[in-house]
Amino acid sequence: MVAVGATLSAPNSGATVARRATERPGDVISATAYTPRLVAGVPMSARAWRITYVSRTATGDPTRVTGSVIVPDEPWNGEGARPLLGFAVGTQGLADRCAASRQLRLGTEYEAPVIAQAIQRGWAVAVTDYPGLGTPGDHTYVVHQANGRAVLDSMRAARRLPAADIAAHGPAAIYGFSEGGGAAGGAIELQPTYAPDIPLKGAFVGAAPSDFRAVLDHVDGTPLVFLAGYAAVGFEQAYPGIGFDRYLTPLGRRMLDKVRDTCIVDAIALGPTQPHDLDAYFTADPFSIPSIRRRLAQNSLGHTAPQTAVLVGGGTNDEVIPHAVVKKLYRDYCRLGVNAHFRAVPLTEHLSGGALISPAAMRFLAARFAGERLPRAADC
Incomplete structure (x- = not known):
């Protein structure tokens, strides 16, 4: 990056953000090391950085977003480069104190056990805070066009963070449930045109607010x-x-x-x-x-075909996202020719459904990283 160029106004905030003339989506503006915690007082076996990085708004304007890059302490012993998982967190809230990077540092992030599953598999993880959680302006809650870009750009940023030592062209996948499912769905639908430099091995789109x-x-x-x-x-x-x-x-x-x-x-x-x-x-x-x-x-899902294998799923008794909505997204992806697969967690509501489906979702992504054959689902 070169010298400081123009300044841009952040929407709805009155704040101005210094821009550099050559900043690209995914460029890292700052990085601060911290210890990620599973719960308060229990560190993960990983090192992490809170980053500020460049992204794009829902309407394509430059913006800055915060997030985390988390890398296991153990060296990668698998084939090829260490995989990178773009992890889209579920609903955190609207206040800046809710940002996932802050909660991971404090040990209060409710999806930390799911992130820890990826760390235990040896994967690096990029976790966006989403626009407006830790940066000027309100959070773009369930705006998949904004949050999907933030997910993809967090993955670019992870690869550009020298201390993380993540291969520039290593295998990548995306995981998200709830608001994160919407962000993950937005990301995989945007990826072919917005981030072709991040070809994906697979994705999990859980309980997404797609309708x-x-x-x-x-x-x-x-x-x-x-x-x-x-x-x-x-x-x-x-x-x-x-x-x-x-x-x-x-x-x-x-x-x-x-x-x-x-x-x-x-x-x-x-x-x-x-x-x-x-x-x-x-x-x-x-x-x-x-x-x-x-x-x-414009922010509904299921109208653009992702160019990766996708697992769609959720709980059958979800009080937030109707199970019929989850099933419809699966059918929409099938209609578009996507290699889509479906998993339901019987008799579970939103939070328990997200927790209980996570091991199966991680296994699905691990198989994609391993290059295992994935026949099309019989009903897709």
Whole structure:
């Protein structure tokens, strides 16, 4: 990189970010070493760096994102180069303190046990914090066009971090569940055109919010309706002027002010104390507003074929992402000719489904890294 060039305004924040004229997506701006923890007081057998790196917004503008690069302490003893896993975390929250890089350092990251499975296999892991978690502006919650880019660029950054010693052209895969499933789906659909330099061996897309209409209907009338507020914040950040703020009730405005300062545990605790119906917060159905409907459609999944094998899955009793939505994404990928596979975890809700499916998802990716043959699924 060369001397400092122009400055750019960060959307919805009023902040300016110094840019370098030759910065590319994935360039590392800064890196600080830290010890990643499985839980408080229990370090992983790995070294890590909190990085700031260059990415692109949902509309293609340069931005900066934070994240982590985690490398096992043990040398890689497998064939070829050490694999790299792009890990897209599930919903963390909207406040900066919720960022995965911070929680991994403190030992409070609920997906640390899943990340540890990858570390135990000897893989390096790139974990994006997503735009707006640790950087100016709101978090682009479930905006797959933004978060998918952040995942891919975190993988580029991991390869460009000299201390991590990750091969520039080594094998790579992507893993994500919940919001992370949406980010993973966005990443693999974007990869052929946005990041052809990161050919993928495989991907796991778990419980992805791939159909916003169905997900909204599923949480309406429940304590999880606050997730509509999370999404409104995220889409307003990604697409300034989209219109969510014009259709908020007074209660809706107060609710958004509250959830902006929550991590997911805080928001879940808040949910039962608030009205459960969407119309308490919005004066109109968001899908009746053309500007909102168009952007939601642009961030749905299953319309572009990933160029990698994909495992899709989730829990059958998921209270956040309807199982029918997960199954539909699988069928959409099959329709597009993708070598897609499906795994359901019976009788599980969202959180337990994510935990219980993770060993199978890791085995699927390990087989892809090993080059094992993958016949097409009989129903795909």
